[in-house]
Amino acid sequence: MKDPTVTYRKRTPTSQKFWQKAQRLIPGGITANVKHYNPYPIFMKKAKGSKLYDVDGNQYIDYCLCYGPLILGHGHPAVTEAIKKQLHQGGTTVYGTPNEIETKMAKKIKQDVPCAKMTRFTNSGLEATLHAIRTARAYTKREKIAKFEGHYHGAHDSVTISITPPLNQAGPNHTPTPVPNSAGLPNHILQNTLVLPFNDLPSTEKIIKKNRNELAAIILEPVARGFIAPDKEFLKGLRTITQENEIVLIFDEVMTGFRLGLGGAQEHFGVIPDMVALGKIVGGGLPAGVFAGKAEIMAVMSPVGSKHPYDHLFHSGTFSGCPTVLAAGLATIEVLEKPGVYNHINWVAEEVKKCMNNVFEDYNIAAQATGVGSMFQCLFTSQKQIRNYRDTAKADAQKRVNFDLELINRGVYVRPGKPFYTSLAHTKADLNKTFDAIKEAIKTVAK
Numbered sequence: 001m002k003d004p005t006v007t008y009r010k011r012t013p014t015s016q017k018f019w020q021k022a023q024r025l026i027p028g029g030i031t032a033n034v035k036h037y038n039p040y041p042i043f044m045k046k047a048k049g050s051k052l053y054d055v056d057g058n059q060y061i062d063y064c065l066c067y068g069p070l071i072l073g074h075g076h077p078a079v080t081e082a083i084k085k086q087l088h089q090g091g092t093t094v095y096g097t098p099n100e101i102e103t104k105m106a107k108k109i110k111q112d113v114p115c116a117k118m119t120r121f122t123n124s125g126l127e128a129t130l131h132a133i134r135t136a137r138a139y140t141k142r143e144k145i146a147k148f149e150g151h152y153h154g155a156h157d158s159v160t161i162s163i164t165p166p167l168n169q170a171g172p173n174h175t176p177t178p179v180p181n182s183a184g185l186p187n188h189i190l191q192n193t194l195v196l197p198f199n200d201l202p203s204t205e206k207i208i209k210k211n212r213n214e215l216a217a218i219i220l221e222p223v224a225r226g227f228i229a230p231d232k233e234f235l236k237g238l239r240t241i242t243q244e245n246e247i248v249l250i251f252d253e254v255m256t257g258f259r260l261g262l263g264g265a266q267e268h269f270g271v272i273p274d275m276v277a278l279g280k281i282v283g284g285g286l287p288a289g290v291f292a293g294k295a296e297i298m299a300v301m302s303p304v305g306s307k308h309p310y311d312h313l314f315h316s317g318t319f320s321g322c323p324t325v326l327a328a329g330l331a332t333i334e335v336l337e338k339p340g341v342y343n344h345i346n347w348v349a350e351e352v353k354k355c356m357n358n359v360f361e362d363y364n365i366a367a368q369a370t371g372v373g374s375m376f377q378c379l380f381t382s383q384k385q386i387r388n389y390r391d392t393a394k395a396d397a398q399k400r401v402n403f404d405l406e407l408i409n410r411g412v413y414v415r416p417g418k419p420f421y422t423s424l425a426h427t428k429a430d431l432n433k434t435f436d437a438i439k440e441a442i443k444t445v446a447k
């Protein structure tokens with residue numbers, strides 16, 4: 001097979017130069033580890049609609065969309081206008097005091113997201129899951145939590161476990177061993193975070209029952225990594241067990257929130273958790289997060305009427321509820337509310353998936369494009385049904401990266417190895433170009 005990095009390097013010499021310079025000041029030359037891949041990441045300098053433009057003047061159809069938030073594409077006029085209007089009318093970026101737009105957004109979230117009766121704002125999805133977990137601990141007065149193997153909730157200590165564990169360390173299928181996913185994690189988190197097997201209700205139930213008196217919360221991505229759907233009965237079963245044992249069920253909808261529909265995965269699958277973490281789309285392309293839930297649970301953080309600073313939960317954040325961010329988020333949601341918008345975004349994803357799957361079949365390649373709504377993943381594996389992390393870990397990751405680099409060389413951008421996301425800005429013309437790129441890219445990978 002031809003080495004795709006040869007063409008990649010030829011097309012992107014300025015990115016390589018910028019990356020080398022950045023490495024002298026920024027560890028790895030990147031500000032989030034996910035942004036690194038071999039041979040080096042591309043530096044972008046402009047974007048509009050469905051397109052990204054790099055520092056060498058190459059144009060790309062963007063299927064990364066900043067890992068999901070840009071559901072309307074880059075620089076949608078409704079969003080940029082809302083930001084400008086807020087800046088103009090507000091006269092500043094942030095007030096550092098309560099503001100009316102916070103209540104407006106909390107009301108919108110309450111209308112759209114079934115479990116979100118009360119809301120607090122954060123600056124990222126990571127903070128949203130961190131505070132949701134702390135809230136559950138304060139509410140139940142229990143310490144342990146459980147997460148599912150392969151699920152990502154941001155890089156804070158109690159959930160940076162078993163996100164991508166090596167299979168030879170991950171333990172038995174039915175009782176996964178907690179594996180730290182980063183250097184620098186304190187040992188005690190391994191005692192307080194249990195790891196559960198996704199889409200395996202009987203084994204999950206056994207572990208929960210064994211720890212029922214110590215478990216504050218169970219957190220999960222209802223669609224694991226944005227593309228592994230839950231079995232029909234799995235979410236319902238999990239809801240029942242957590243209810244029976246008074247454990248707070250947290251849906252991490254940082255990825256699925258406002259992407260699977262206005263009501264996210266909880267509306268899509270008809271299972272309502274106690275709490276939700278949101279992010280990405282809710283900030284309209286600016287940094288944002290939300291944690292929300294039942295009123296009696298969220299009440300643990302209200303200082304109103306409190307006698308002592310330690311008798312309620314502490315949540316803070318200098319920029320939480322930033323009006324500029326919320327204006328962008330509200331404008332995004334208002335566009336998503338228009339008829340036909342989700343149909344278009346999902347249709348684009350279906351078309352790209354269909355093209356990939358047809359091409360894989362034509363070339364007799366053991367691979368599949370699989371996902372839910374407007375998020376999907378491409379896996380080079382002969383495994384027919386992908387039900388959990390372990391199924392994905394057996395796929396040929398290098399083949400996938402080669403495929404992605406071939407796509408990038410043909411003007412289709414995805415972070416190599418990561419899921420694809422679609423947007424309102426993707427057009428029929430984009431699709432035709434993408435189809436051509438897929439057909440050409442697969443020829444070289446198939447060789």
Ligand SMILES: Cc1ncc(COP(=O)(O)O)c(C=O)c1O
Nearest residue numbers: 124125126152153154254255279
């Ligand atoms: C499901 C999920 N939870 C939490 C996070 C963390 O969000 P952020 O990167 O905004 O901190 C992410 C980010 O990709 C995510 O996909």
